Amino acid sequence: MLPGMANRPDDKVLMVRYRDGEVQAFEVLYARHKGPLYRYFLRRGLGTEPAAELAQEVWMKIIRTKDRYEPxxxxxxxxxxxAHNCLIDLSRRSAYKITQQVIGDDIDVAGLPATATANPEAEAIYNESVEQFRSALANLPDEQREAFILKQESGLSLADIAHVTGVSTETAKSRLRYAFSKLRQQLIRNRDKA
Amino acid sequence: MTDQRDDKEFAAFLAGESELADRYQALGSEQPPVELDEHILAAARDAAKVHRLEFGPPGGWLKPVALAATVLLSFSLVMKIGVDSPVRYEQVVTVSKESDSTLEGQSEPVFYEQLARSLPQRTLEMKNMREEQQSEQVIEEVTVTGRSRSIELKDAPMAVSILGSAEQSIDQDAALLIVAEYVAMLKTKSDSGRFRLQEMERSNESTAKEPALTASSPVASKKDWESIDKLQTEDDSESMLREIVRLYTSGSNNEAGTRLDEFLAHYPDHPVSVKLRRRGY
Incomplete structure (x- = not known):
């Protein structure tokens, strides 16, 4: 458990408190999950604007259905x-195809983490490796990419990933394992190249 | 060997201990636009306001209102049960000790007189009662020298109508006594121990015998009912008394007086005759 986690109110508790009318609980919940949700859409191949729109749609659904929320x-x-369902709805209503090419366009450079060193050469190498990883992630089949993103962004368990994506735990594990293997091989290849 | 290493690394990845996790973190931690934050938080606040308007704050008015509603409902239920239940109206008229001693040996005539004289007042009270109360079992209890007898107030109007006829006659006291005696007699013969108008009407129309006597009323002592017990075997005297009452009721006072004289001649030892003689008739 990370430091400070002990006093961190559980998400379910926060949501129940918000359901009962405590808006501050929602503010905490939103601050905790707004980034991961937004990045979930970004990493799934959406641009910043569609990602923001879908994030808004998800949050509005949470707000609208709060009275029916059961922890x-x-x-x-x-x-x-x-979020998963919103993305499916988007692809259905606008014939929007989640493509590998979209990912990585439209990235807010200011949002990227600072490089570990002030050395320009090392910085270039670091940035290149990040982009290679980004590209490798984008090249994953969508189901595998989604499983990997869910694992990385919110630390969901295999069972949770299975529930979100509507598949069995074994299928979710299989997807995650493929994603892991492909990304690791890409990482090794890039190292070899370097 | 390679598979085993892959399994190990995958297990480490699942546990969050993998270089891939670091690489993923390096992609950045993009955040949604500030405008989106403001929009969503505003919507959340609006929804919470609506919730407060609909349901109130936690521990606000909801619980007191629920409690008040429960109390109100319970009270209404109790009131409803109270209205639906039979209403008993009881009044005890007690003759003073002084009257008791001066009227020693005449307690029964006093009792009947008290009863008969109280009936008009009781009838007036009944008019002020609600209809549903009138139909319920309302008992007028009269106590004389420590003994009690009861009559249903709903039967009072009939008795008063008899008295009304009697009061216009010259034999008022006798009429009062006959009516009271007759009321008491029918009361003991009724299965329910109550005096009923229907019974009186039936007895006026038919010469059929009265139903068999029941055990004496729990409120009457043995001595009280001795005279009435004697009447049980004297159907003819009963018929005559019934006829006398009917004549008084119909206003034929002269004929009623004649019949009363006949009654006294035929049944000189009848309790009613004895009582009438005591009163100087």
Whole structure:
């Protein structure tokens, strides 16, 4: 457990408090998950604007349906299930295809983490490796990429990933394993090249 | 060997201990636009306001209102049960000790007189009662020298109508006594121990015998009902008394007086005759 986690109110508790009318609880919840949700859409291949629109759609659904919220499952599972469905709806209504090419366009450079060193050459190498990883992620089949993103962004378990994506735990594990293997091989190839 | 290493590394990845996780973190931690934050938080606040308007704050008015509603409902239920239940109206008229001693040996006539004289007042009270109360079992209890007898108030109007006829006659006291005696007699013969108008009407129309006597009323002592017990075997005297009452009721006072004289001649030892003689008739 990370430092400070002990006093961190559970997501479900926050959502129940918000359901009961405590808006501050929602503010905490939103601050905690707004970034991961937004990045979930970005990494799935959406540009910043569609990612923001879908994120807004998910949050509005959470707000609108708060009175029916039952803390039976993890809040993140509930939220990403909504996000997963929103993305499917988007692809259906606008014939929008989640493509590998979109990912990486439209990236806010200011949002990228600072490089570890002030050395320009090392910085260039670092940035190149990041872009290679980004490209490798974008080249993953969408189902594998989604499983990997869910794992990395919110630390969902295999069972949670299975629930969000509507598949069995074994299928979710298989997808995640493929994603892991492909990304690791890409990493090794890039190292060899360097 | 390679598979085993892959499994190990995958397990480490699942546990969050992998270089891939670091690489993923290096992609950046992009955040949604500030405008989106403001829009969503504003919507969340609006929804919470609506919630407060609809349901109130936690621990606000909802619980007190629920409690008040429960109390109100319970009270209404109790009131409803109260209205639906039979209403008993009881009044005890007690003759003073002084009257008791001066009227020793005449307690029964006093009792009947008290009863008969109280009936008009009781009838007036009944008019002020609600209809549903009138139909319920309302008992007028009269106590004389420590003994009690009861009559249903709903039967009072009939008795008063008899008295009304009697009061216009010259034999008022006798009429009062006959009516009271007759009321008491029918009361003991009724299965329910109550005096009923229907019974009176039936007895006026038919010469059929009265139903068999029941055990004496729990409120009457053995001595009280001795005279009435004697009447049980004297159907003819009963018929005559019934006829006398009917004549008084119909206003034929002269004929009623004649019949009363006949009654006294035929049944000189009848309790009613004895009582009438005591009163100087």
């Amino acid at each position: 039976s499952a993890k809040f993140t599972t509930y939220m990403y299930r909504l």
